[in-house]
Amino acid sequence: MKLYQNEISSATSRVRIALTLKGLTAEALPVTILGEEAESRQAGYRSVNPQGLVPALLTDSGVLVTQSLAIVEYLDEIRPEPPLLPDTxxxxxxxxxxxxxxxxxxxxxxxxxxxxxxxxxxxxxxxxxxxxxxxxxxxxxxxxxxxxxxxxxxxxxxxxxxxxxxxxxxxxxxxxxxxxxxxxxxxxxxxxxxxxxxxxxxxxxxxxxxx
Ligand SMILES: N[C@@H](CCC(=O)N[C@@H](CS)C(=O)NCC(=O)O)C(=O)O
CATH class of the missing domain: 1.20.1050.10 (Glutathione S-transferase Yfyf (Class Pi); Chain A, domain 2)
Structure with a gap:
């Protein structure tokens, strides 16, 4: 897996916490997000994620999952332990x-x-x-x-x-x-x-x- 991310990003932090709790790793692909010229605003990254946001997770089969909640739930499904959602x-x-x-x-x-x-x-x-x-x-x-x-x-x-x-x-x-x-x-x-x-x-x- 590969993770488009930025170290100051709170939404990236959510995904990195979930990866670590699950014992999973993802190669980090840094994307700059500060300032008018940030990569998140450029056509190159927009062609990856049309929203221009991090995090975005590229799965092992090459599917891009965007939005941290969707990514965290995806990780919970592919690696059920420890569960990140409660019992009821x-x-x-x-x-x-x-x-x-x-x-x-x-x-x-x-x-x-x-x-x-x-x-x-x-x-x-x-x-x-x-x-x-x-x-x-x-x-x-x-x-x-x-x-x-x-x-x-x-x-x-x-x-x-x-x-x-x-x-x-x-x-x-x-x-x-x-x-x-x-x-x-x-x-x-x-x-x-x-x-x-x-x-x-x-x-x-x-x-x-x-x-
Ligand atoms: N709802 C999105 C939010 C993603 C988001 O806003 N990410 C910020 C960093 S925390 C970003 O990429 N910002 C780029 C910008 O504002 O230009 C998620 O949960 O993944």
Missing amino acids: AEDRARARSIALAIAAEIHALLPPRIGLHLKTAFKADADAVAAWSRHWVGEGMAAVETMIAGRRRGAFAVSDQPGIADIFLFPQAISARRMGFDLARWPNIAEIVGRLEAIPAFQENAPAPRK
């Missing part, structure tokens, strides 16, 4: 709800292309873009905290095993902390992230800080 249909739905609350409602408003468009189309300066990001992270993580607190029964977001919800929560929480949020304002998230930081698959695959 309700808990699986909850795990996917938390993963999507992060991927589709928080992270989707933050990547480099969003900041670039705010700057070029709406004349936002760096402070305005930072305020935009803080707003969506603050509001979104508070909702995720309430979602987790509502039915939490185990050591992690949904159960006693780290799974898909934790894989999506961890990189977003690390990046929230780098933005200056004290995770203690979200007590369940803070506790879960503390546990995840002690697990090498999470710690070693956290998104790198933007330089």
Whole structure:
């Protein structure tokens, strides 16, 4: 397998955590994502992934899988142990709800292309873009905290095993902390992230800080 990726990418981090938990490896194919001239915006990479996003996984049979949730679930299917989805249909739905609350409602408003468009189309300066990001992270993580607190029964977001919800929560929480949020304002998230930081698959695959 090959993984189009970037070390600062939170969405890539999710896939790298899942690969490591599964004991799988993928050859890393780096794609730059910062700035107007980034490879993610060029025709070359767009011919690979029309969305111009990382991560994108090239399977051993040459099929490209895009979108981190689809990639993580694909890995869970080809290597079932340890399972990344919980035992019951309700808990699986909850795990996917938390993963999507992060991927589709928080992270989707933050990547480099969003900041670039705010700057070029709406004349936002760096402070305005930072305020935009803080707003969506603050509001979104508070909702995720309430979602987790509502039915939490185990050591992690949904159960006693780290799974898909934790894989999506961890990189977003690390990046929230780098933005200056004290995770203690979200007590369940803070506790879960503390546990995840002690697990090498999470710690070693956290998104790198933007330089
Ligand atoms: N929903 C996508 C999000 C992918 C995404 O936004 N990736 C970012 C890096 S974290 C990216 O490639 N950004 C390129 C850009 O914004 O220009 C997923 O979960 O895979």
